[in-house]
Amino acid sequence: DAKTTQPNSMESNEEEPVHLPCNHSTISGTDYIHWYRQLPSQGPEYVIHGLTSNVNNRMASLAIAEDRKSSTLILHRATLRDAAVYYCILRDGFSGGSQGNLIFGKGTKLSVKP
Amino acid sequence: NAGVTQTPKFQVLKTGQSMTLQCAQDMNHEYMSWYRQDPGMGLRLIHYSVGAGITDQGEVPNGYNVSRSTTEDFPLRLLSAAPSQTSVYFCASSYRQPSNQPQHFGDGTRLSIL
Numbered sequence: 001d002a003k004t005t006q007p008n009s010m011e012s013n014e015e016e017p018v019h020l021p022c023n024h025s026t027i028s029g030t031d032y033i034h035w036y037r038q039l040p041s042q043g044p045e046y047v048i049h050g051l052t053s054n055v056n057n058r059m060a061s062l063a064i065a066e067d068r069k070s071s072t073l074i075l076h077r078a079t080l081r082d083a084a085v086y087y088c089i090l091r092d093g094f095s096g097g098s099q100g101n102l103i104f105g106k107g108t109k110l111s112v113k114p
Numbered sequence: 115n116a117g118v119t120q121t122p123k124f125q126v127l128k129t130g131q132s133m134t135l136q137c138a139q140d141m142n143h144e145y146m147s148w149y150r151q152d153p154g155m156g157l158r159l160i161h162y163s164v165g166a167g168i169t170d171q172g173e174v175p176n177g178y179n180v181s182r183s184t185t186e187d188f189p190l191r192l193l194s195a196a197p198s199q200t201s202v203y204f205c206a207s208s209y210r211q212p213s214n215q216p217q218h219f220g221d222g223t224r225l226s227i228l
Contacts, residue, residue: 032214043204043219104156
């Protein structure tokens with residue numbers, strides 16, 4: 001399975017943008033890049049996903065490198081509520097069975113300072 | 115708008131006791147799964163189901179049984195609890211094999227085994 005590498009932790013100031021990096025040098029052509037986050041004492045929450053093009057939604061933006069070996073989750077204006085563990089996950093978008101499951105790493109713990 | 119509902123939220127068991135963790139979803143999702151999360155770790159997949167009557171093992175299936183008799187419910191059974199099964203358990207669901215469909219997670223069951 002293709003793996004991802006994320007920093008263990010990052011800090012941000014409230015109301016400033018946050019760029020969370022993810023390296024996935026062994027990504028395959030059928031792997032989608034997914035981001036989930038987990039707030040304290042809650043289950044993971046879907047944030048965004050993409051294949052090749054940059055993606056935007058109401059929560060965040062996903063910037064994908066041209067060679068797809070890295071990506072960046074962008075929170076445009078961090079709030080205290082964005083303090084969470086952020087997981088970058090590769091998932092085969094065209095295979096069923098076990099290949100379609102989510103494989104979680106340890107993620108990046110984001111702290112947001114007032 | 116219930117989403118994924120897990121019961122109980124907390125439970126303490128003695129070694130050797132049996133227990134069933136309940137998971138129900140009201141979104142008519144085909145795919146359901148169980149994860150466990152140990153302190154400081156990401157989530158690890160225990161079992162999953164791609165539809166009623168179909169289940170399969172994930173990364174850490176030993177000591178756990180599942181069944182899927184209906185689309186809505188996916189209970190997780192511990193037949194003889196062991197201290198190593200002390201963990202937080204999350205249930206998740208998505209419309210189908212989660213190739214590109216966001217997974218929806220419950221709030222978790224915190225299980226302690228003495």
